[in-house]
Amino acid sequence: MNYQMAMPTFSLKDWMDTTLPEAGVEEFLVLQERPGGRSKIEVAIQDTVKDHLAGLDIVERIGGYKKTLSYIRNKLPMAKRVRSGDFGEILASEYIDQCTEYRVPIKRLRWKDDRDTTMRGNDVIAIKKRIKRWCLLKAESKSRATLSETVVKQAVDGLDKDAGRPHPSSLAFISSRLRELHRDAEAAVFEDLQSRSPKSDEIEHLVFTLSGNNPTNHLKKHLGKKTAPIRRHLVGCVITEHQQFIKTIFDRIHAGNTRRNRRAS
16 A cells, blocks of 8 residues: 655755754754745745645635635634644644655644644654554654743653553544545554554654754753663754744735735735
């Protein structure tokens, strides 16, 4: 079975430089904006946010500038805290799809029942095929203007819940959505994972942070041990004007200030 993957709407590699704070430790990365990189992705990243929250395929099917904009506005969070959290989860999902061997099966934020609340369950679950078995990546994202070690610990503790395995209801949520999308073969993978307990060597963890300050020292304290049963990855993404950047992205989408909407007007 070929697991479906949507092509990325923007390129992290065009936007961010990657560094390894600890030489030879590939599980620990810091992403930082490259000079001039933001201008290459500004419009595309707005499309990415719309896709995760509203679905670009649905937007196209609605048709018409006014109808499309009303629908998108009603899907966008207005609360600053929720915008920050959603944007962090979106970047975490894009990082996984673009920079790892894992694939995120659904954009789960589309199924929020209230735009100004956060979704329950695991932030991101991704999957990859290894020889004859499927492996899972369980991710927690944290978005803060100023990241602290306490917040990183919260993410690590969240990953360690349920003996480090994905929460059963999160797996059931994914399989239900895949069935609704008529992606039955993919749904069957998640239903199989619900019927058994994945082994520790079939699971990896990812702490993904988005912050305005350098996360290196806070993340470094939580490097996983080589002998740990579940491999832990730490990725810190730095956007210095964290709050203003997120506000600008959402405000421009809300105002219809994107190429996609201008073409449709």
